[in-house]
Amino acid sequence: KMVSAGDTVLAGDVLISGTVYNSSGTVGAYVPASGDVEAYTWHEKKGRYKLYHETKIPTKNQKTYRKLKVFSHEINLYKSENPGYKDYIVEEKSRELRGIGGENLGIGLFEKRYLEVDIIREPISYDMAVYAGKNDLEEQIAKELLPGAELLEENVFHQLIDDETVEVSVTMEFIEKIGRRAPIN
Numbered sequence: 307k308m309v310s311a312g313d314t315v316l317a318g319d320v321l322i323s324g325t326v327y328n329s330s331g332t333v334g335a336y337v338p339a340s341g342d343v344e345a346y347t348w349h350e351k352k353g354r355y356k357l358y359h360e361t362k363i364p365t366k367n368q369k370t371y372r373k374l375k376v377f378s379h380e381i382n383l384y385k386s387e388n389p390g391y392k393d394y395i396v397e398e399k400s401r402e403l404r405g406i407g408g409e410n411l412g413i414g415l416f417e418k419r420y421l422e423v424d425i426i427r428e429p430i431s432y433d434m435a436v437y438a439g440k441n442d443l444e445e446q447i448a449k450e451l452l453p454g455a456e457l458l459e460e461n462v463f464h465q466l467i468d469d470e471t472v473e474v475s476v477t478m479e480f481i482e483k484i485g486r487r488a489p490i491n
Contacts, residue, residue, distance in 0.1 A: 307341070315345065321485060343485035346458070349447040352475040354467060355439040358427040362395060367422035377412040389420035396420055432472060436464045439474030447478055455480045 308320050315321060324339030369390070372383040402414040430438075440462050459479040467473050 315484075320488075340487070341485065342483060344481050345484045347455075347480050347482045347484070348477060349450055349480070350475065350477045351443040351446050352473065353439055353443055354471050354473050355435045355442075357432060357435050357470045357472060358429050361426045361428065362393070362423040363426060364395070365422045365424060367391065368419055370417060370419045373416045373418075375414045375416060387418070389422075391420060391422040393423050393425050394420045395423055432466070435472045436462070436474055439464070439472065440476055443474060443476040444478070447476065451480065452482045452484065455482045 308323050309315055321343050322339045322341045324337040325333055326335045326337060328334040371387050374381040374383060397419045399417045399419075400414055403411045405411050457478060457480055461477045463475040463477075465473050
């Protein structure tokens with residue numbers, strides 16, 4: 307073993323080595339080594355969340371801009387791209403011309419559509435914003451975990467930043483099996 311219980315390690319550190327030393331202290335051989343390594347890990351995420359929920363409702367107004375692409379050249383089929391809407395969502399589509407065998411001929415039509423939307427803000431409680439933030443941050447942390455991670459402790463901190471924003475911080479402590487096989491160098 308290259309580390310002892312309680313040592314702090316970083317990703318990439320050698321924890322178990324297959325290096326065998328001679329009685330003189332020189333390297334005698336490299337052999338496969340294996341073992342299970344469990345570690346206490348801490349994951350922390352922070353984010354800002356609004357004290358309202360936004361719903362975007364499309365109006366009937368929309369503007370579409372098309373562009374022709376011939377190999378590496380782009381030809382705008384409009385004078386200027388300015389939807390003129392305060393709030394909008396964008397949809398993009400592309401179609402490429404293909405030959406009989408399915409090969410790309412280098413010619414395509416690209417379309418960008420701006421759909422005007424009305425935004426309706428519905429207030430939510432401070433507790434609901436904290437709850438939503440906590441769930442979001444837990445999902446982000448879950449993506450970083452190794453399979454089989456065991457949760458030991460979780461702490462959630464929150465504070466009001468301004469009249470419409472709360473900052474949420476989640477710290478989670480786990481036991482994770484962090485050992486990974488590596489080739490003998």
